[in-house]
Amino acid sequence: xxxxxxxxxxxxxxxxxxxxxxxxxxxxxxxxxxxxxxxxxxxxxxxxxxxxxxxxxxxxxxxxxxxxxxxxxxxxxxxxxxxxxxxxxxxxxxxxxxxxxxxxxxxxxxxxxxxxxxxxxxxxxxxxxxxxxxxxxxxxxxxxxxxxxxxxxxxxxxxxxxxxxxxxxxxxxxxxxxxxxxxxxxxxxxxxxxxxxxxxxxxxxxxxxxxxxxxxxxxxxxxxxxxxxxxxxxxxxxxxxxxxxxxxxxxxxxxxxxxxxxxxxxxxxxxxxxxxxxxxxxxxxxxxxxxxxxxxxxxxxxxxxxxxxxxxxxxxxxxxxxxxxxxxxxxxxxxxxxxxxxxxxxxxxxxxxxxxxxxxxxxxxxxxxxxxxxxxxxxxxxxxxxxxxxxxxxxxxxxxxxxxxxxxxxxxxxxxxxxxxxxxxxxxxxxxxxxxxxxxxxxxxxxxxxxxxxxxxxxxxxxxxxxx
Amino acid sequence: xxxxxxxxxxxxxxxxxxxxxxxxxxxxxxxxxxxxxxxxxxxxxxxxxxxxxxxxxxxxxxxxxxxxxxxxxxxxxxxxxxxxxxxxxxxxxxxxxxxxxxxxxxxxxxxxxxxxxxxxxxxxxxxxxxxxxxxxxxxxxxxxxxxxxxxxxxxxxxxxxxxxxxxxxxxxxxxxxxxxxxxxxxxxxxxxxxxxxxxxxxxxxxxxxxxxxxxxxxxxxxxxxxxxxxxxxxxxxxxxxxxxxxxxxxxxxxxxxxxxxxxxxxxxxxxxxxxxxxxxxxxx
Ligand SMILES: Cc1cc2nc3c(=O)[nH]c(=O)nc-3n(C[C@H](O)[C@H](O)[C@H](O)COP(=O)(O)OP(=O)(O)OC[C@H]3O[C@@H](n4cnc5c(N)ncnc54)[C@H](O)[C@@H]3O)c2cc1C
Ligand SMILES: Cc1cc2nc3c(=O)[nH]c(=O)nc-3n(C[C@H](O)[C@H](O)[C@H](O)COP(=O)(O)OP(=O)(O)OC[C@H]3O[C@@H](n4cnc5c(N)ncnc54)[C@H](O)[C@@H]3O)c2cc1C
Ligand code: SF4
Ligand code: SF4
Ligand code: FES
Numbered sequence: 001x002x003x004x005x006x007x008x009x010x011x012x013x014x015x016x017x018x019x020x021x022x023x024x025x026x027x028x029x030x031x032x033x034x035x036x037x038x039x040x041x042x043x044x045x046x047x048x049x050x051x052x053x054x055x056x057x058x059x060x061x062x063x064x065x066x067x068x069x070x071x072x073x074x075x076x077x078x079x080x081x082x083x084x085x086x087x088x089x090x091x092x093x094x095x096x097x098x099x100x101x102x103x104x105x106x107x108x109x110x111x112x113x114x115x116x117x118x119x120x121x122x123x124x125x126x127x128x129x130x131x132x133x134x135x136x137x138x139x140x141x142x143x144x145x146x147x148x149x150x151x152x153x154x155x156x157x158x159x160x161x162x163x164x165x166x167x168x169x170x171x172x173x174x175x176x177x178x179x180x181x182x183x184x185x186x187x188x189x190x191x192x193x194x195x196x197x198x199x200x201x202x203x204x205x206x207x208x209x210x211x212x213x214x215x216x217x218x219x220x221x222x223x224x225x226x227x228x229x230x231x232x233x234x235x236x237x238x239x240x241x242x243x244x245x246x247x248x249x250x251x252x253x254x255x256x257x258x259x260x261x262x263x264x265x266x267x268x269x270x271x272x273x274x275x276x277x278x279x280x281x282x283x284x285x286x287x288x289x290x291x292x293x294x295x296x297x298x299x300x301x302x303x304x305x306x307x308x309x310x311x312x313x314x315x316x317x318x319x320x321x322x323x324x325x326x327x328x329x330x331x332x333x334x335x336x337x338x339x340x341x342x343x344x345x346x347x348x349x350x351x352x353x354x355x356x357x358x359x360x361x362x363x364x365x366x367x368x369x370x371x372x373x374x375x376x377x378x379x380x381x382x383x384x385x386x387x388x389x390x391x392x393x394x395x396x397x398x399x400x401x402x403x404x405x406x407x408x409x410x411x412x413x414x415x416x417x418x419x420x421x422x423x424x425x426x427x428x429x430x431x432x433x434x435x436x437x438x439x440x441x442x443x444x445x446x447x448x449x450x451x452x453x454x455x456x457x458x459x460x461x462x463x464x465x466x467x468x
Numbered sequence: 469x470x471x472x473x474x475x476x477x478x479x480x481x482x483x484x485x486x487x488x489x490x491x492x493x494x495x496x497x498x499x500x501x502x503x504x505x506x507x508x509x510x511x512x513x514x515x516x517x518x519x520x521x522x523x524x525x526x527x528x529x530x531x532x533x534x535x536x537x538x539x540x541x542x543x544x545x546x547x548x549x550x551x552x553x554x555x556x557x558x559x560x561x562x563x564x565x566x567x568x569x570x571x572x573x574x575x576x577x578x579x580x581x582x583x584x585x586x587x588x589x590x591x592x593x594x595x596x597x598x599x600x601x602x603x604x605x606x607x608x609x610x611x612x613x614x615x616x617x618x619x620x621x622x623x624x625x626x627x628x629x630x631x632x633x634x635x636x637x638x639x640x641x642x643x644x645x646x647x648x649x650x651x652x653x654x655x656x657x658x659x660x661x662x663x664x665x666x667x668x669x670x671x672x673x674x675x676x677x678x679x680x681x682x683x684x685x686x687x688x689x690x691x692x693x694x695x696x697x698x699x700x701x702x703x704x705x706x707x708x709x710x711x712x713x714x715x716x717x718x719x720x721x722x723x724x725x726x727x728x729x730x731x732x733x734x735x736x737x738x739x740x741x742x743x744x745x746x747x748x749x750x751x752x
Contacts, residue, residue, distance in 0.1 A: 177556070177686070177688050177690075178686060179507055179514075179553075179554040179556070215554070216554050216555060216556035217556075218556065218557075218559065218687075218688055221497065221557070221558055221559060222493055222494065222497055222557070222558070223493070223497075242688075242689070242690040243689055243690070244690070244691065244692040246692070246695075246702060248702070252702075253695060253697060253702065253721050253725070254724075255724060255725060255727070255728045256728075258693075259691060259692035259693070261690055261691045261692060262685060262691035262692055262693040265685055265686065265690070265691050266685065270513060270514070270685070271511075275732065275736070276732070276735055276736045276739050277511060278511045278513075279511060279512050279513035279538055279539060279736055280513040280514075280685075281729045281732030281733065281736065283728070283729065283732070354720075354724035354725075354727075401688070401689050401690065402689075403688060403689060403707065
């Protein structure tokens with residue numbers, strides 16, 4: 001890339017068209033409409049094409065960012081998407097849900113003084129362009145190697161691992177416990193952030209590559225990992241971190257208290273927002289409290305609004321800067337009218353006749369972050385207050401589901417119950433068994449799960465080719 | 469994986485049906501006390517159903533379903549040859565079967581059906597197995613013949629006295645325990661019945677296992693919707709259960725949580741009945 005004259009600095013990101021906050025509060029359509037061709041070209045022109053590629057270092061899978069943006073600038077959209085796909089199987093997903101401000105965009109040269117190049121939006125544009133122009137083909141496949149691999153769980157880690165192995169000519173079977181593949185992409189992240197159609201299409205292209213997906217297959221129950229090893233040459237475990245945590249406070253089992261997993265599964269996987277056309281019900285009522293500050297909490301809060309709640313309050317025990325959610329989601333949630341009660345922790349849930357009536361919270365001291373990072377917030381005595389609510393959604397994190405570990409002999413686990421696996425290869429304590437994604441790291445990100453799937457695929461391929 | 473219905477029978481008019489379903493893999497793995505989750509079609513909900521029989525040689529499982537709401541009534545309109553869109557299992561922990569001596573099984577209504585494979589297993593483990601089964605009247609009894617074939621003794625009770633002893637199962641259970649005692653009691657049926665069975669066995673200090681029927685979605689421990697309090701701890705019925713020590717269960721919480729969606733369930737059922745008036749009037 002030549003840089004003859006100093007490029008002009010355009011300090012701010014090209015805004016992306018969005019549904020207006022009030023309108024989108026009452027529908028489940030995607031909030032961000034994505035760049036048009038013109039807007040994408042405008043945004044692409046902000047990129048300097050830096051030779052030292054700092055942005056690439058911030059991307060967990062090393063998407064060749066300056067190179068793909070250069071193709072966009074030249075109007076070579078197919079080449080741009082091909083470039084991205086060299087390292088990223090799900091650009092339409094990542095462009096939408098990556099926490100870019102902590103990853104690629106954080107390291108963008110422009111971000112030092114101005115707003116970073118909108119790498120995520122550009123990535124999404126390229127992927128959407130390909131889909132809309134019907135160009136998305138599958139890569140050429142080598143002759144079959146005769147090796148068979150079982151992938152357990154069809155979230156981003158499992159899908160990526162399956163893709164990379166299929167590309168090497170191995171026969172891959174994905175086993176998924178639920179009736180639909182996609183993991184959190186399907187049952188957790190809402191339609192208005194990640195249309196399910198996009199996930200379905202990505203999975204369809206995997207099927208076209210010969211990957212078989214077996215749904216309703218709970219590994220550990222229907223078939224154990226050890227039994228899989230009888231039929232398959234290797235197993236990759238990517239079952240995610242799906243075990244919902246509760247706070248163990250009074251009133252948590254009242255009717256009207258949901259885990260975020262249950263709430264989001266009802267809405268996304270079971271389409272409770274279309275009840276009674278779809279059979280699965282959900283109850284939100286007028287007022288909702290969501291406990292937590294991550295993406296999951298934002299998703300639950302914004303879903304609650306869309307299901308007709310009049311007032312949604314997010315209760316988080318730390319301060320604004322520490323909200324772990326993507327900045328864009330926090331911003332969108334505020335725009336849509338979610339109320340934030342920060343530096344506040346729930347003390348108990350109050351009920352009448354078995355139903356939630358209010359949540360009692362206490363304000364926290366030492367809540368603002370200091371230099372050293374996180375201090376531990378302490379409750380301020382006497383600061384208790386109540387928020388009247390019909391529904392409480394607990395979005396305080398998840399743990400490792402013990403189902404697979406419990407039923408797999410000799411699989412080493414970490415102290416917290418996750419599968420112990422080598423970071424570079426996904427190797428576990430058992431030969432032929434690899435693991436990656438949230439079941440190894442605990443709840444993380446889509447792109448880091450994909451990275452783990454990719455690294456494990458590389459190691460599995462080596463293992464299958466006889467290089468140990 | 470979808471699954472074909474191989475056989476269907478109306479076993480207790482008008483609303484309790486027997487289904488034999490092709491499920492080769494599940495039938496090989498399933499143990500008494502486990503359950504499956506089914507989804508009938510694209511718009512359907514996921515509902516849990518106990519295994520009423522497991523036949524690995526044939527590659528089938530049996531389900532006994534009472535049509536009480538939208539999904540179960542829709543299932544009642546299905547016929548042999550039809551496909552259940554999603555069949556997932558076996559789920560939950562199997563019933564703990566060992567030789568303990570005398571086991572008394574208590575079934576209410578069609579809750580007797582899931583006790584059938586459990587009775588067989590306790591018998592095969594060398595126990596004396598007595599079943600106490602009850603219903604409102606004789607027409608509502610199911611599985612009496614089957615239970616007779618595998619148990620040492622079957623005590624039948626009906627509320628109206630139209631068959632067996634007149635009165636609730638708990639009265640017959642109390643008699644059985646005062647006469648001959650028991651080393652283990654296991655109850656399956658409506659939550660309210662299980663609660664009273666536990667009250668009945670408490671003074672006798674007999675360990676009492678119950679199979680809890682909470683509302684479930686995934687059935688794998690992912691959603692927490694099925695949570696129950698047992699011995700002061702929160703447990704997930706689908707993953708830790710469905711069997712628990714009945715004397716430790718918080719029954720009021722269970723009964724309360726089962727009512728979470730009563731209004732919506734009614735709405736959904738009414739809407740379905742309107743759309744399917746024809747199928748319903750045909751009965752089967
Ligand atoms: C609501 C929500 C919002 C999020 N938002 C974002 C975001 O905006 N950006 C971001 O980067 N990350 C986000 N995340 C985190 C991200 O989705 C996860 O880190 C990522 O999906 C992990 O991928 P995975 O493949 O490890 O597991 P998962 O996506 O959890 O997939 C695991 C799959 O395995 C299946 N499974 C489990 N047990 C078994 C078994 N025994 N047998 C067979 N199958 C089994 C599960 O059903 C599931 O389909 C969000 C998470 C949630 C819950
Ligand atoms: C482990 C377990 C085993 C079961 N075994 C059997 C069985 O062998 N035969 C049988 O007929 N029934 C069984 N049930 C109950 C069965 O799941 C419910 O009858 C069924 O879900 C009702 O659905 P519906 O749409 O027909 O009725 P609805 O009108 O929707 O519900 C009627 C009642 O069923 C319960 N229910 C509703 N939805 C669910 C759900 N998703 N999960 C669990 N319960 C729900 C609620 O208490 C509700 O009030 C079992 C339940 C559990 C948890
Ligand atoms: S995959 Fe995510 S982190 Fe990597 S470039 Fe794309 S948006 Fe950035
Ligand atoms: S750091 Fe920013 S400006 Fe430089 S190449 Fe990457 S995206 Fe472009
Ligand atoms: S049904 Fe979801 S955790 Fe038990």
